[in-house]
Amino acid sequence: MKNQITKILSQQVKGRDTLDQIFNLMYPEIKKLANAQLSRLNTGQTITPTVLVNECYMKLAKPSNLSFENRKHFICTVAKCMRQFLVDKVRKNMRLKRAGAISHEPITQIIGEQDVNFKLLEIDEIITKLELIDVDMAQLAELRFFSGHSLQEIADFQKVSKRTIIRKWNMTKSFITTLYNEEE
Template sequence: MNDITNILSAAAKGDSGASQQLLPLVYDELRRLAKQKMAREKPGQTLDATALVHEAYLRLVGANSGPHWDNRGHFFAAAAESMRRILVENARRKSRHKHGGERDRVDLENCDIAMSARPHEVLAISEALDRLSEEDQLAGEIVKLRYFAGLSVEEAGNALDLSRANSYRHWSFARAWLQCELSDDKKPE
């Protein structure tokens, strides 16, 4: 853990080799998180866990963004946000008319498997999450780490340097808030 923080500090000071040292240290954990998230996606995705990790990592250490993390928790929070944005962009692309967004996608090999997360659901959750983050930023971060990175409440709390009790408090608030928010979105106006 301390190695990651030292490498992040070196990267923030402009050490170009630091990002190359960082990937081997965080790759397995990022891949595990991405696998957990992708397991909840519907079958037949063009984006897999490996592609999600690689795209997120490129966005995190790419030439345009430059590393700027304070510690390990901050890095993984940034990775979760990056994965969230990638999945939302993918859902938006798939929901566009020219990509067959108005049609249900069916995997011909597994026709009887129910789909778990449709693109419009991912978009609704993302928009509600943005509103939640405006009201309670920590609750929003907990949800991002839970929903988009697949962390447990305790792992998300550790990444954000929160106590176990505070982690569960923010998670409970976020779940209740999102439940109300998402159920309001479904009511006709």
């Protein structure tokens, strides 16, 4: 399947047809990604992985000149799209909360051995700040927080050793903790 995706992405024809082909081939993986993101959230909402995948597809299908460099670029784009949808949903719910219609729950994420409670918007803000410092760290945090990938999966995905990803993750965790503490 990876070879099919690479072949499709290397073709000169880009746009919605390419997106359709890639989504069809990678649907189980994309849905797993959506499930991982939603399982980490305690939103109390009725968003299902299927809804999240469909919303992501609709958002990605809008630009006609959309193209992806490779499989990694595609997965990262999908993860970012899902993150943006969920953040927008939380912001909408916060507006409703101010109107007295809904409550907002924090999400829990494990960083190393220690549980750290973050709200979705805090994670989004931290990743946005990380993007300004180091795009690779932001991408790693996004893959861990929002995609639910293990360090080994990320290493395989980026074609580097697990040890390299562990070193990068340890540095990223330090930055996340520092950025989080700055906000308090």
